[in-house]
Amino acid sequence: MTTLDVLxxxxxxxxxxxxxxxxxxxxxxxxxxxxxxSAREPRYAAAFADxxxxxxxxxxxxxxxxAPLAGVREVAFFPPMTGG
Amino acid sequence: MTTLDVLxxxxxxxxxxxxxxxxxxxxxxxxxxxxxxSAREPRYAAAFADxxxxxxxxxxxxxxxxAPLAGVREVAFFPPMTGG
Amino acid sequence: MGAVLDVRVQAAPFDPGAEAxxxxxxxxxxxxxxxxxxxxxxxxxxxxxxxxxxxxxxxxRAIAAIAGQARDRWRLAGVLVIHRFGPLAPGAAIMMVAxxxxxxxxxxxxxxxxxxYLKSRAPFWKKESGAAGxxxxxxxxxxxxxxxxxxxx
Amino acid sequence: MGAVLDVRVQAAPFDPGAEAxxxxxxxxxxxxxxxxxxxxxxxxxxxxxxxxxxxxxxxxRAIAAIAGQARDRWRLAGVLVIHRFGPLAPGAAIMMVAxxxxxxxxxxxxxxxxxxYLKSRAPFWKKESGAAGxxxxxxxxxxxxxxxxxxxx
Numbered sequence: 001m002t003t004l005d006v007l008x009x010x011x012x013x014x015x016x017x018x019x020x021x022x023x024x025x026x027x028x029x030x031x032x033x034x035x036x037x038s039a040r041e042p043r044y045a046a047a048f049a050d051x052x053x054x055x056x057x058x059x060x061x062x063x064x065x066x067a068p069l070a071g072v073r074e075v076a077f078f079p080p081m082t083g084g
Numbered sequence: 085m086t087t088l089d090v091l092x093x094x095x096x097x098x099x100x101x102x103x104x105x106x107x108x109x110x111x112x113x114x115x116x117x118x119x120x121x122s123a124r125e126p127r128y129a130a131a132f133a134d135x136x137x138x139x140x141x142x143x144x145x146x147x148x149x150x151a152p153l154a155g156v157r158e159v160a161f162f163p164p165m166t167g168g
Numbered sequence: 169m170g171a172v173l174d175v176r177v178q179a180a181p182f183d184p185g186a187e188a189x190x191x192x193x194x195x196x197x198x199x200x201x202x203x204x205x206x207x208x209x210x211x212x213x214x215x216x217x218x219x220x221x222x223x224x225x226x227x228x229r230a231i232a233a234i235a236g237q238a239r240d241r242w243r244l245a246g247v248l249v250i251h252r253f254g255p256l257a258p259g260a261a262i263m264m265v266a267x268x269x270x271x272x273x274x275x276x277x278x279x280x281x282x283x284x285y286l287k288s289r290a291p292f293w294k295k296e297s298g299a300a301g302x303x304x305x306x307x308x309x310x311x312x313x314x315x316x317x318x319x320x321x
Numbered sequence: 322m323g324a325v326l327d328v329r330v331q332a333a334p335f336d337p338g339a340e341a342x343x344x345x346x347x348x349x350x351x352x353x354x355x356x357x358x359x360x361x362x363x364x365x366x367x368x369x370x371x372x373x374x375x376x377x378x379x380x381x382r383a384i385a386a387i388a389g390q391a392r393d394r395w396r397l398a399g400v401l402v403i404h405r406f407g408p409l410a411p412g413a414a415i416m417m418v419a420x421x422x423x424x425x426x427x428x429x430x431x432x433x434x435x436x437x438y439l440k441s442r443a444p445f446w447k448k449e450s451g452a453a454g455x456x457x458x459x460x461x462x463x464x465x466x467x468x469x470x471x472x473x474x
Contacts, residue, residue: 010221010293011304060226062289076223076291080307083220083251083292084206084263084283084425094374094446095457144379146442160376160444164460167373167404167445168272168359168416168436184345184354185338192337192360196412201337201358202432204425207345209352259349272357272436273467279355280429314426 001026004069006037008047009078012054015047030056031065033075047077055080085110088153090121092131093162096138099131114140115149117159131161139164171195171239172246172268175231177222179254184261191248191266198245198268202275204283210258214298220262222253223291234285238267241281242274249282251292284314324348324392325399325421328384330375332407337414344401344419351398351421355428357436363411367451373415375406376444387438391420394434395427402435404445437467 007020027033038045048054056063057076069075091104111117122129132138140147141160153159172195176182184205192201208218235247244267251263265282269275286292294305325348329335337358345354361371388400397420404416418435422428439445447458 007223009223009291010295013221057223057226057291060223060229076226078223078291079293079304080312081288081291082294082305082307083222083290084287091376093376093444094448097374141376141379141444144376144382160379162376162444163446163457164465165441165444166447166458166460167375167443168440183338183342185336185340185342187338188341188356188358189336189338192358192414193412196360197363197365199360199362201356201360203341203354203356203358204429205341205345205354205356206425207349207352207354209423210350212350261345270362272359276357276429276433276436283425283429 002069004033004072005074006033007074007076009076011079012047012077016043025069028068028070029065030058030063030067030069030075033069034065053079086153088117088156089158090117091158091160093160095163096131096161100127109153111153113149113153114142114147114151114159117153118149137163171244172248173232173235173239174246174248175228175235176250177227177231178250178252181252182250182261182264184264187248187250187264188266191246191268195246195268199270200272200275201266201268202272202279203264203266204279205264206262208256208258208260208262211298215258215296216299217258217297218256218262219295219297219302220253220256221293221295222251226291227251230290231286234282234289237285238278238281242269242278243271244269244274244278247278247282249286251286251290253292281318284311284318287311288315324397325401326385326388326392327399327401328381328388329403330380330384331403331405334405335403335414335417337417340401340403340417341419344399344421348399348421352423353425353428354419354421355425355432356417356419357432358417359415361409361411361413361415364451368411368449369452370411370450371409371415372448372450372455373406373409374446374448375404379444380404383443384439387435387442390438391431391434395422395431396424397422397427397431400431400435402439404439404443406445434471437464437471440464441468
């Protein structure tokens with residue numbers, strides 16, 4: 001088991017209802033963590049319903065959903081960026 | 085015979101030694117006018133020696149050396165532009 | 169080369185013209201300066217404001233990486249990126265990039281590259297407010313497609 | 322569309338940042354603003370000054386024609402062109418173009434088009450002065466070649 005900071009931005013944050021939380025998990029990958037969170041409560045399931053509409057960053061670098069979580073301290077979920 | 089304003093810019097002006105003059109000519113084309121001017125004095129011949137290094141404008145629109153002079157009032161000779 | 173590299177992520181407003189002039193003075197010697205400024209559109213009075221959320225820490229990191237790539241790829245005398253977050257009024261400058269180079273082709277290409285990457289790879293999210301309420305701006309397929317042209321080189 | 326079209330050919334210095342801000346205010350509503358500023362390079366202190374000759378009358382005509390083409394070709398909210406003539410000191414702004422558009426791709430393309438055409442089709446000639454004397458700047462084959470990409474469309 002490891003403890004991660006999990007961050008949410010934009011409408012992911014709004015659907016889940018908080019900007020960040022600490023999560024203790026044994027999930028080996030981002031996808032497994034998403035499954036675990038989605039099983040918690042409907043608001044998580046709603047936020048993670050369409051993974052193609054989501055982006056993930058591990059320790060502030062963009063990553064894929066099949067990326068391993070070993071050694072990671074911070075995971076962030078958000079929609080595609082719209083800056084500029 | 086027609087009378088034209090002939091203008092010179094940049095190093096064409098410097099070689100010929102004046103910025104503009106009035107020329108009375110029967111030359112039917114730009115090329116014929118260049119031949120006529122080149123025959124006048126060495127400074128004209130020097131300025132017009134390499135026609136590929138020259139540009140011409142008729143009444144302030146870029147034109148070719150074989151363009152006719154009929155109806156034209158102002159002819160300008162200059163090197164390729166280097167603005168911007 | 170000792171290119172100027174200036175990246176700022178801030179809530180405070182900025183003056184694009186004054187920043188462009190200060191940047192031009194800092195990189196003096198370069199012949200070509202290109203700026204892009206993104207402004208809050210008013211959509212014919214339909215838009216009452218915008219809010220920009222970002223990911224502190226990752227934002228600076230992502231922009232610095234993009235600016236570094238631009239500096240490696242083109243011959244540049246400097247790169248400036250300023251991007252605001254928080255609430256913005258119609259007409260306000262959201263962000264700007266400026267590039268300075270000996271030759272204009274490098275300055276233009278680098279500025280377009282920076283814009284394309286900032287739009288889709290820097291963690292900012294826009295929420296527009298109007299008479300009908302507030303809504304997150306959706307990413308455009310065209311913005312993602314714009315990145316493709318930089319992958320060839 | 323009622324695009325702002327502002328062309329100025331002048332001996333007087335101008336402030337590129339202030340002009341960019343005034344232009345942005347005049348075209349308010351456009352989301353994207355691109356500027357290009359051409360500055361006198363100092364070539365590592367080798368250049369002591371520059372003089373620009375132009376063809377009064379034809380200059381304004383040529384620039385207006387180029388700006389009109391840009392406005393027909395892209396969706397623009399405005400075009401600004403300022404070009405100086407006469408003596409210029411190192412570091413001074415020689416000229417600027419600014420384009421405003423709803424979308425950044427139009428603003429960038431139009432600004433590059435304007436620059437490519439101004440460089441090779443507007444009647445300006447640069448003469449640089451340095452320790453070794455004064456010399457007319459020669460036109461570059463690359464500048465003529467740059468026009469080709471706009472002929473396809």
